[in-house]
Amino acid sequence: MxxxxxxxxxxxxxxxxxxxxxxxxxxxxxxxxxxxxxxxDNRPYFEGEIKLSESRGLYGDLTKVHTTYFISEYKIKREQRWGGVYSMLDNYAGIIIDLKKDSVVMYYADKFSDKRNKHTLSIKDYKSQLENKVMPSGIPSPVDHTFKLLPEYRFIEQIKDSTIIKEFSCDFTRYHDGTDFLKQDIFDSKEIKVKRELLDMVFLNLPDEINFPLKSDVKTTFSEISNDSIIKGKQTKAIDQLARNILRKKDSTIKKETDLEKLSKNKWLNMGLQILKKGVDLNIHITTDVSEFSIRTLTNIDISIPSGDFDEISDFDDFLNSLPTGGGGDFDD
Missing domain, CATH: 1.20.5 (Single alpha-helices involved in coiled-coils or other helix-helix interfaces)
Known part of the structure; x- marks a missing residue:
């Protein structure tokens, strides 16, 4: 036992x-x-300067748009200027957000009209304005419209740590619009830690899965679409909408009726559509890449409004009306 x-x-x-x-x-x-x-969670917040350069359409390299971000833990400054052949205009627009001071300063300067306007408001009021007002999408703009280029955003896929940009590991994310006519690829890095509140106030319509974007590429899928599908009108409507939302043309410059319907009755339909496809693919192409990058302690000048006398516009709508509402440059032709 x-x-x-x-x-x-x-x-x-x-x-x-x-x-x-x-x-x-x-x-x-x-x-x-x-x-x-x-x-x-305890990773240090990014502090430094990031400049993104954007080109649009077939002649985009001649009409670059440069956007500079000065970022610290509680502040962010975004300023946008024309580059290339339009740099002589010396027009610029910007926004400075200070979480500790509960302050948002938006500003715009036009060299030829000698106009320098600014508008100051609290963070609460600014967020309220973003919810109730449509921010002008002309160039230059105080806020970023990278995530409003597509008529609508439909998440397709995301690949974690797919590439390295400026020594930072970046995720790849792809979106399509509702017609599958457009696609946008985003490369962002979670290693560039920025307070989400700051990002949401600067990048309009920022998807939840995106951190600070270092690269964006908008392309059409037009060449992949069959002629029959185009004639049916789904993509035709997308082209008209893109001309307004992406190329930012004024309504008066857009034909109310598309030429595609006329092409559908023409014996040269296939040839015409092939030429049209190629032209659309070349001209509706918007790409943004990092052109300058530095990690450093920011100075008061870095995060301040540019020198010069700015007129304080007390009414938010009046300030918005002073901003560019249409596009410019060769991509508008």
């Missing part, structure tokens, strides 16, 4: 030891995960 009893107690003891080891092991792994998460 003693031998079986010893065996039973030995088995129970062994089980307790193994369970204890498993508990300690799992607890250690849990602590390890907690440590990793804590380290993730």
């Amino acid at each position: 003693k031998r079986p009893t010893i065996i039973i107690y030995s088995f129970i003891f062994l089980s307790l030891v193994l369970n204890s080891c498993n508990f300690l092991s799992s607890n250690k792994e849990g602590n390890s995960e907690n440590i990793d998460n804590t380290e993730e």
Whole structure:
């Protein structure tokens, strides 16, 4: 009787030891995960300067648009200027957001009209204006319209850590519009840590899965669409809408009736559509890349409004009306 009893107690003891080891092991792994998460949360906020350069259409390199971001933990300044052949205009627009001071300053300067306007409001009031007003999408603009280029955004796929930009690991995310006529590829990095509140106030319509974007590429899928599908009108409507929303033409310059319907009755239909496809693909192409990047301590000048006398516009609508509402440059031809 003693031998079986010893065996039973030995088995129970062994089980307790193994369970204890498993508990300690799992607890250690849990602590390890907690440590990793804590380290993730405690990453320092980015401080420095990031400049993105944007080109549009066939002659986009001649009409670059440069947007500079000065970023710290509680502040962000975004300023946009023309580049290329339009740099002589020296027009610019910007926004400065200071979370600690509860302040948002928007400004716009036009060299030829000698106009320098600014508007100051609280963060609460600014967020309220964003919800109730449509921000002009002309160039230059105080706010970023990168995520309003498509008529609508439909998430397609995301690949984590797909590439390296400026030594930062970046995710790749693809979106299509509702007609599948347009696609937009975004490369962003979670390693560039910026307060989400700042990003949401600068990048309009920023998707939840996107951090600070370092590259954006908008292309058409027009060449991949069959002629029959185009004639049916789904993509025809998208072209008309894109001419307004992406190319930012004024309504008066857009034909109310598309030429595609006329082409559908013409014997040269296929040839005409092929030429049209190629032209659309070349001209409706918007790409944004990092042109300058530096991690450094910002100065007061970096995060301040440019020098010069700015007129304070007390009414928000009046300030918006002073901003460009249409496009410009070769991509508008």
